[in-house]
Structure formats: C-alpha cells, structure tokens
Amino acid sequence: MEVAVGRWTKPTLPVGPLRTLNSELHALHRKAGHPSARELQRAVKKAASHTKIHHAFIKPQLPAWGVVEVVVEQLAKAARPKLAEEAEVDRFKSLWDAASDAESASDTPEPNEHSYGLALGGLSRNGAIHSAIIGLHQAGKPTGLHDVAAELARRGQLEACGGEDYLFECVKIAMKGSFEAGVGIGEFAVLNARRVKEASDARHAFFSVALSGKSDRHSLQAAYERVITYHPDWALPDGFNRSPHS
Incomplete structure (x- = not known):
C-alpha cells in the first residue's frame, strides 16, 4: 500500500527558520513531481x-538531518528542471542548522507528562486511544489505523498519544493477536483496547497508592x-508479604 501519495499538508508553524525549512522541503517535493513516501x-x-x-514534511517538529539529507x-x-x-x-x-539553532535557543519547555495529561483530558495515552476506539465502535464506524488516528486528531489528542507511529505498532500487535485469537481485527482491537x-x-493505581505515603498495607496489597x-x-x-526490612 502506498502512503501519502501526492500533495502533503504543511504543518501549522510560526514564522521562523523551521517554517522556512518546511516550506522549502514542500517546494522541492513539488518540483520533483510529488513522489510518495514509499517511492522515496x-x-x-x-x-x-x-x-x-x-x-x-507534515510534522511540526524539526526532522533529523539524516532524513532531510537523503x-x-x-x-x-x-526535480525538473x-x-x-x-x-x-x-x-x-544551512536551513536545517538555522532551525536547529532556533530550537536550541527556544525557551519553550518540552511537552511533559503533565501537559500531555491536559491534552488528553486527564486520560493516559492508552486510555485516550481506548476511548477513541470505543467511540468509533459504538458509532458503527471502522476502527482501522487511519480511522482511529483521524478520531484522535479530531479530538486534538493524536500527538499526545504518540502519533501514527505508536498507533501503527498497536495495529501490528492487534493483527497478530486477532489471528491467534481467531477473531476479526476490529473486535480484537476493542477487546485489546479495554485490556x-x-x-x-492498574499501573496508575499502584503507583498512586505506593507513592502516596498514606496507604495502609491492605490497600497496597x-x-x-x-x-x-x-x-x-x-x-x-518472595511475594508481597516479605518483610520490608528483609
């Protein structure tokens, strides 16, 4: 399957070196006849x-120089001419170096767990993906990679969930799991998303209890x-019942 054939959508970027680099990449892509990502x-x-x-071409981040170079x-x-x-x-x-220098000089903090949590409405990354899959399933819509990505993008959560790269890894696992379970990938995706x-x-609850400093042994157990x-x-x-001083 070919990926992203034709014109690619430019990311929304503020005026600056990264925007210039991205615009020049798109201009060169146009001069070359818009080859697909797989052709490249x-x-x-x-x-x-x-x-x-x-x-x-489409992400609002500085790409690796090695990718840009090749x-x-x-x-x-x-290109023609x-x-x-x-x-x-x-x-x-030169364009990449300018964008890299501007990025290094920026005072904008990197996204952290808290900012991602805000973007996801308090959900974990997998929780947001689960919510998107369940929402599509309940609406009778397909739950394929691009469908889930589009739904997360509509909710403004795609980047905070790891983008399509993370979803693609999820799909690979789902394909293998659905085959082994003998169910359709759509059904498996819903079941797997729940789990x-x-x-x-469970991880969140465990660490919340363990790090609160106020939990009794029964709650921690x-x-x-x-x-x-x-x-x-x-x-x-030795199980949970070992002595904390052992």
Missing part, C-alpha cells in the same frame, strides 16, 4: 523509513495484586 524510501535504499520521510538528494535528482544535488544538500543544511486501558489504570495480574513480571520473588 526505495530511492534512498531504505536509509530512512517511509514514515520518517512523510513526517519530515530526501533532498533524491528530490534534487528528480534538474538541480545540482550537492548544492541543494548544502542549501538545506490495555485496564492495565494502564490490593493494588499490588491487581497490577501483577496485568504485569506478572512485576511480581516480587
């Missing part, structure tokens, strides 16, 4: 994944037994 991946001999190539080289080859590859790579390196959310909730149901590798060698 084949051209660079898999030096970068088609997902990273696509994200270099993509610019191939686009310059395909033809462009000097080395000169284009040098030009884009993932339950596991996430209950939280521990719940979390190891989903994470058996967290089980203590």
